[in-house]
Amino acid sequence: MNTVAIISKEELLKHWLGHRNLTKRTIEKFPEAELFNYAVPGMRTFGEMLNELISIAVPGLKGIVHKQIEGYTEGMPYTTKAEILAVWDQHTEELKGLWAQLKEDEFHQTFNLFGQYEFPIIDNILYFIDNEVHHRGQGFVYLRALGIEPPFFWDRYTK
Amino acid sequence: MNTVAIISKEELLKHWLGHRNLTKRTIEKFPEAELFNYAVPGMRTFGEMLNELISIAVPGLKGIVHKQIEGYTEGMPYTTKAEILAVWDQHTEELKGLWAQLKEDEFHQTFNLFGQYEFPIIDNILYFIDNEVHHRGQGFVYLRALGIEPPFFWDRYTK
Numbered sequence: 001m002n003t004v005a006i007i008s009k010e011e012l013l014k015h016w017l018g019h020r021n022l023t024k025r026t027i028e029k030f031p032e033a034e035l036f037n038y039a040v041p042g043m044r045t046f047g048e049m050l051n052e053l054i055s056i057a058v059p060g061l062k063g064i065v066h067k068q069i070e071g072y073t074e075g076m077p078y079t080t081k082a083e084i085l086a087v088w089d090q091h092t093e094e095l096k097g098l099w100a101q102l103k104e105d106e107f108h109q110t111f112n113l114f115g116q117y118e119f120p121i122i123d124n125i126l127y128f129i130d131n132e133v134h135h136r137g138q139g140f141v142y143l144r145a146l147g148i149e150p151p152f153f154w155d156r157y158t159k
Numbered sequence: 160m161n162t163v164a165i166i167s168k169e170e171l172l173k174h175w176l177g178h179r180n181l182t183k184r185t186i187e188k189f190p191e192a193e194l195f196n197y198a199v200p201g202m203r204t205f206g207e208m209l210n211e212l213i214s215i216a217v218p219g220l221k222g223i224v225h226k227q228i229e230g231y232t233e234g235m236p237y238t239t240k241a242e243i244l245a246v247w248d249q250h251t252e253e254l255k256g257l258w259a260q261l262k263e264d265e266f267h268q269t270f271n272l273f274g275q276y277e278f279p280i281i282d283n284i285l286y287f288i289d290n291e292v293h294h295r296g297q298g299f300v301y302l303r304a305l306g307i308e309p310p311f312f313w314d315r316y317t318k
Binding site for chain 2: 012042136142
């Protein structure tokens with residue numbers, strides 16, 4: 001598909017990294033205990049949601065880049081705030097390396113993500129980002145319910 | 160910027176319309192009273208958040224397409240569920256018409272949105288979508304807190 005690009009590959013990476021930065025600062029605002037204990041009835045803790053985000057985005061991108069179909073691993077491997085923050089940073093670095101290996105013309109190829117979701121790669125990547133925005137928004141509600149002010153939604157680059 | 164497009168203009172529209180469809184179904188799940196009365200302490204009602212989304216996305220896109228800089232109008236013009244749903248549908252139709260007038264090579268031009276936010280048009284559009292995903296995620300928490308099951312996050316096309 002040759003056309004005038006409405007967003008370049010580098011711009012989409014920058015956009016995603018901006019979201020990851022905001023999510024990291026959202027995690028930092030959470031008190032350790034509430035990260036794994038507080039939830040609105042019928043919902044998961046923010047810590048559980050973060051384990052989901054961690055298990056989807058970079059493992060999914062790894063499968064896409066290496067064209068390796070592996071099943072989705074559900075679980076709760078990270079149970080402290082320090083572990084979550086460490087793996088978040090590590091995945092951000094991995095993401096940059098994986099992104100560099102992805103070619104523009106691959107975004108419209110289909111990939112059977114986790115052996116279950118056969119969609120164009122661009123759709124899977126947008127899903128990773130949207131899912132992060134969705135659950136982080138829920139984390140904002142939890143913070144407010146705990147009397148803690150979340151970061152500004154529009155601020156993606158403050159460290 | 161001539162390159163292989165990672166996402167086309169038509170695909171980004173489809174993506175946005177999928178989100179608008181899911182947001183509409185989220186509004187439909189809300190009982191009228193709670194839409195304008197229920198909120199987590201320190202937060203707005205979902206009805207107030209929807210008034211924000213309505214006042215930003217399509218008015219913003221209208222400014223972008225017509226290259227008319229108008230100030231942002233804050234307020235709470237829609238105070239019933241029926242009004243919100245009607246304007247949501249109306250704006251979805253307007254959005255399609257506006258999108259058709261936007262050319263690929265305009266997405267990288269800067270525009271001073273609402274006379275305040277001077278960014279590339281693609282950044283403003285991604286902000287409109289992200290802001291909807293963010294607040295809809297918060298609406299999901301409110302629904303759960305009210306004992307109501309939200310729609311499936313991944314389902315963008317059920318009517």
